Amino acid sequence: MLIFQIYITTIQKLERFIKSNKGHTIFNGHVVIIFDECHRSQFGEMHAAITRAFKNYHLFGFTGTPIFAVNASSSGKPNLKTTVQAFGEKLHTYTIVDAIADRNVLPFKVDYVSTMREAENIEDKKISDIDRERALLAPERIANIVQYILEHFDQKTKRNVFYKLQDRRLAGFNSIFAVSSIEAAKKYYTEFKKQMANLPSDKQLKIALIYSFGVNEEEIDGVIDENSEDTSGLDQNSRDFLESAIADYNKMFGTMYDTSSDKFQNYYKDVSERVKNREIDILLVVNMFLTGFDATTLNTLWVDKNLRYHGLLQAYSRTNRILNSVKTFGNIVCFRNLEQATNEAIALFGDKEASGIVLLRTYSDYYNGYKDGDKEVRGYKDLVEELLAKYPIGEPIKGEQAKKDFIKLYGAILRLRNILSAFDEFKGNEILTERDTQDYHSIYIDLYNEFRKTAEGEKEVINDDLVFEMELIKQVEINIDYILELIKKYHKDHIKNKEILVDINKAIDATVGLRNKKDLILQFIDSLDAHSVVDEAWQKYIETKRREELEEIIKQENLNSDETYKFMQNAFRNGYITTTGTDLAKVLPPISRFSPTGERSKKRESVLNKLTQFFERFFTISNKEI
Known part of the structure; x- marks a missing residue:
């Protein structure tokens, strides 16, 4: 054999x-x-x-x-x-053009950002490499780029988006910052720490640094082979700096890595996993992770290094792995003029006409519309004008066909808005006001609930011919902090300004994640008196309601009280409900596993459903301790 x-x-x-x-x-x-x-x-x-x-x-x-x-x-x-x-001779060709056309990977949106024009466009052969590098590493330029990244990070990585990844609720995506040298990496890491020192906690980014000894000094493609197992070739200063950066990482994540051979290998693996789990916001690299590394949560590559050919396309491709309907392209932000290099790489590995498929169109095309061959593709402006004309706010949408037409039109607007939000030019040109958007969101969610016949999904097909973009609706969700600020205004005005109450109701109705909490919020508002301190009162109120509702589930389902509290404590601490293992079995009342009518399975399903609804109702508005 x-x-x-x-x-x-x-x-x-x-x-x-x-x-x-x-x-x-x-x-x-x-x-x-x-x-x-x-x-x-x-x-x-x-x-x-x-x-x-x-x-x-x-x-x-x-x-x-x-x-x-x-x-x-x-x-x-x-x-x-x-x-x-x-x-030997190639057996088969499947290019990036084919992959994008087949929707196996995403196209790229490339921005060329100039922070010091003279430095980014240094091509004069008379200027020595030393002078060129000195200009590119000028403190003012480094500071400008770091400032740009910090100011645009939320926009580029869509931190206002909420989605689920392996039962975890995440906000937005993460990124890699590729720089030209170890010296550049050290300067950028130092500048990030300096500029973030005085930022509020919600603006602090988790930044990790990694580099090692590159055995090949030539970089026609802009990417040197780095040996992930070896830091012994680093000069002492570079190794000491990396040691310090890893110490910052250890403090951030409670780990114990360093630059010694064995521990550095494990540091590399840990960084890889945390990027994939979106625990790291920016991974600062020289060459590592720019080829062969896949993380679906990565959507942005910041670039301050010269890339060409396979090195360029490999680096760009770290951002274009498919995740969900919110991630529609890979974001590339170049701080050097790589436009010609980008076009050459796409032509070499796709074809000369490939840029129209591989790269996103211009802001104007998406906003005003464009021609694709003989086909007229409508832009955001035209679609919004139709929305306002056909479906004025405050007027009911009558008839099933009119409702379906609204769903399709607003879905198209949501998809374009999702793309346009990554363009700096879109700010101030949204046409729809914040209240308009809330009203249309509310209508869209109402119709979703009306038409829904299948289980929840990222894109849910209803009645065979409708697709609801629920992920795109959720990406502009309002959180409880915003609602509490409105409640404070309402309370401060002695509960007289009914317009604020209208705003509160509109905000809740426009947000999928708050609709199942609407009764809690409105009851809380009714419970306030002249002496109430809103933040303190909210915490006490929500903890009382959480305990009462959990006790009611325990009573209704005859559950083991201690095990139920333990089960939910773990869920609130981990951020998700565990559906496998023995923990849930300990919660259930004693029922024979061999019941001919499957009573135990029915009870398990009923309990799991109620505990999941309870978790989703309270997780984002209460603390982790039950």
Whole structure:
């Protein structure tokens, strides 16, 4: 009987295995070796060592950015410079254009931001590399870029968006900041700490720094191979700085990493996981994480380094993994003029006409409309004008067809608004006022509830021909803090200004996440007297109501009280309800598992449903301790 074995490893570990296991029987066996991301680490001694050691092998390589003659390194072996030389003729081509057209990845929106025009466009060959680098690392320029990132971070990463990821409720996305050198990384990290020192806690960003020793000094693509396992090649100053940054990280996350070989490997892995879980806001890198790293929560790449060809497209592609309907493109913010390099890379790995698919259109196209061949594509302005004309606020929408037409029209507006919100020019040109938006949101949510026939989903198909953009509705949700501020105004005015009460009701009705709390909020307003302190009264009120409602569920379902409180305590601490494991079983009353009518399963489903509704009602408006 034939026995097949599969090994998963890195090319560095495979090279070490070859060096330390000469004469191993595997070298004479029939072996199939598959390299992912084969545009890197395949054109030096490691590849040669592998092909010398194995006697009977087939090599396969996968890459979205192959090495052609035009983007090949000028150094190294002349017979090992391109992907074809390393692996032979290509078997199949599936480009980024195909992937975007098939909706397997997202297109890019690229912004070119100038903070010091002279520095970003230094191309004069007479200027020495030292002078060019000095200009690019000028303290004023570094400070301007950090200020820009801090001011635009919420907008670019959509921090007003709420969505679920593995049962966790998250606000917005996260980002990578790629810089030109270790020296630049140190300066930027220092400047971020300086500018964030006096910011309020809700504006503080979690920033992590990582770099290591790069073994290859040439960077035709702008990305040097960095060895994630090795910091020994760093100069003492760079290693000490990294040690300090890792100490900041340890303090932030309660970890114990440093730059020693074993612990640095684990630091690398931990950073990777925390980026994927959106626990890190900005990951500051030189070359690491710019190729082969996938995190669906990443939507923005800030760039202050020269990138070309495969290095550019690989770096950009960290942002375009599909997550949900709110993330519709990868955001690229360039602090150097990479427009020509971007167009060249897209032409090389797609085709000369690919930029129309790979890159987002202009602000004007989305706002005013554009022509796509013979097809007229309507813009945001035209759609909003139709909305205001056909569906004036305050007038009921009569008839099923009119309601369906409103749903389709407002859904199209939501999709365009989601894209336009990433453009700086959109601010002040929204046409709809905040109250208008709340009113239309409220109508949209009412119709969603009216038409809904299936379980909740990101995009829910209703009656076969309707799609509700509920993720896009949720992205402009108002939180309880905003409502409490309105209540304070109402209370301060001695409960006379009924217009504020109208604002409160409109805000709640326009927010999916607050509708199930409306009765709590209105009852709280009624409970206030002249001596009430709103914040204190709210906390006492909501804790009392939470306890009362949980006790009622325990009584109705005959649950184990201690285990129920323990179960919900864990849910409020973790941010989600656990549906697997034995914790829920301990909550349930004693019922035979072998009941012929499935009583235990029915009870489990009923209890889980009630506890989930309870959690969703109180999680965002109360503290974590029950």
